[in-house]
Amino acid sequence: MTPPRSTTEAATSGRGSTTVYDVAAHADVSIATVSRVVKDHPNVATPTRARVRASIEALGWRPSATARALAGQTHEAVGIVFPDLAGPYYAEVIRGFEARSVDRAAVHILATHGRPGAEGLVRDLAERVDGLVVMGETVRDDVVADLVANGLPVVVLARPPVAGAAAVRSDNDGSARALGRHLAQHGHDDIVFLGDLDGTPDVAERLAGISAGLAEHGHSAPRVVTPPGFHRDDGAAAFRRAWHEGVRPTAVAAANDQLAVGTCMAAAELGVTVPTDLAVTGWDDQPVASLVTPSLTTVRQPMAELGRRAADAVLDRRAGGEPESVLLPTELVIRASCGCPPVAVTTRPRPDDAR
Amino acid sequence: MTPPRSTTEAATSGRGSTTVYDVAAHADVSIATVSRVVKDHPNVATPTRARVRASIEALGWRPSATARALAGQTHEAVGIVFPDLAGPYYAEVIRGFEARSVDRAAVHILATHGRPGAEGLVRDLAERVDGLVVMGETVRDDVVADLVANGLPVVVLARPPVAGAAAVRSDNDGSARALGRHLAQHGHDDIVFLGDLDGTPDVAERLAGISAGLAEHGHSAPRVVTPPGFHRDDGAAAFRRAWHEGVRPTAVAAANDQLAVGTCMAAAELGVTVPTDLAVTGWDDQPVASLVTPSLTTVRQPMAELGRRAADAVLDRRAGGEPESVLLPTELVIRASCGCPPVAVTTRPRPDDAR
């Protein structure tokens, strides 16, 4: 035995919990052997292994994650960086991410909220984890690239690819085109796109897709109205303001369901009937989309699956896999708010991840 | 200089980032001085301090959180344990918690999902943080007590107090009584309480309060129908099943808004009109409550504020404060689903934390 720095041997009491040294002493072996037993190293005699296991059990020892991280360079933890945490979208992503990670690593979360110190927070987080998921508009690409250069497995989520990082995203273009075509078929040629193009890369892709779909039918591109955020109230306020400025579109294509719901509420206030006077569409197919009246035509996006795939990607990378990118399918969901005949609302669970 | 274990001095490149030793060498001081500068220890001469600061800047050094935790016994991190992560309730709590913590500590999250290994996961988490928030039905009280005994600041959230831990909760009793009285005034005497009493301690309190409110008017207590969970589909399924078993209440008081919405959907399927044939009430005042038709009578609970207060409590405890408990007020929100005349829906932001 080297340093006899035994702890107050009592197992469950005492400050400063039990350490390898306690276990080693109890089992009458060296700490190296204890360490080997813990990580199932083959070169340990069966009886020794059993003895050590018994001692670990008896003392209730749990190796310190911190010490392990310092010595072994692995944290058994992953992190995910969000731009924000409000609304069902992020909630679902985080749910999927956590569910998939929990068995393999501890989970760190961080929301940057557009604050200036975000980069520092992210770099700080990066030092505590074995892999990092960076979502949407949080930190600049060069920061991501720097983390990658430092050897950290990074996954970008709902954000354009960065060299060396896996990318997980859902298809904006395909469904956006379909939506554009659908609106064109309804005859709309004066459409407002409601969303902040700087808010997240996804939004610009959706606008581009819708424009392309409209163009296929010779219709002109939507004009953009920019709300201050992505919440219900932002949508209501933006639509109200635009209306007061004399904007009279026949349809509003919102960047997400919250904005669409807000638009509907503002429209009701202004005496505008949806979908008769104004068609409204959303994006995400959040649970609320099928509950409002009229039910919302939108694009279903597998929100929880995004989180799960991001977890898989970052954990696989950590395990030595290559950065592999994923594009998840989306689906145009036609309901009533675009002017189509309403369909019956059912209570059957939704296909993917309704809960 | 002791061990000359300099790193590849290049700042931004190279494996194994720069360390205190690099900074110390660059500034021509000892690592102790660097450490003192970092933590603003007074005994450092001004020019030295400036020199060290410059070196830190020049090398782009960031102290390793891991090493710091090992040596200094502080992680600069807090954790929060959820029973689950689905739905707006947890999402809002986590949002409030993160927002309040982010400037002072890294944030760990964990959801136990009722799995058997939960205790191990929680104990694991406990070793990585300086304080822990434990919410609802996640681990047994004796586990919480053990963490407290180990000296960890613990806060219990939406869960009965545990000795030595601060408790943050919202008032179930007051508003539940008010709701019970209100239902009695509507004349209801055959009420179903929809919720799993084992699911979370809050639920039992709500039932008790409602019963007390009904009793004040001489009405009998609700009978309990237990759905498998707290989601919309659980509510729909449970109500449907009860109906098919011949249960014909005049009102359903659901344990949360999701269950209430599910009940409304199932009722619609069964040809039961809300609120004419059946009154329905929820709990939480989730955003969806005011959007559905009829709008939901419910109890507003400051979900994000719960998270914020929990963060305050755990961070204050870490800073040496005493465990202090908080009971946040709730408010009965009368809308249309109980049979009261519907009120106009507005788009004004809700008082507390609509976003």
Added chain:
DNA sequence: ACATCAGTTGTAGGCGCTTACAGTCCAGAC
């Protein structure tokens, strides 16, 4: 009988930082 080798176990030097304790230096006190 002796070198060889696989199987086990122990020794010791980190990982990057904190901090008690031990100087060093110099102005002011006596």
Added chain:
DNA sequence: GTCTGGACTGTAAGCGCCTACAACTGATGT
């Protein structure tokens, strides 16, 4: 002119665990 105390700074011993390398034990081969 020496002494004293305060302001600075450096030394070194950890924090709890990992792991390369050394060391020891028998069994096997010749």
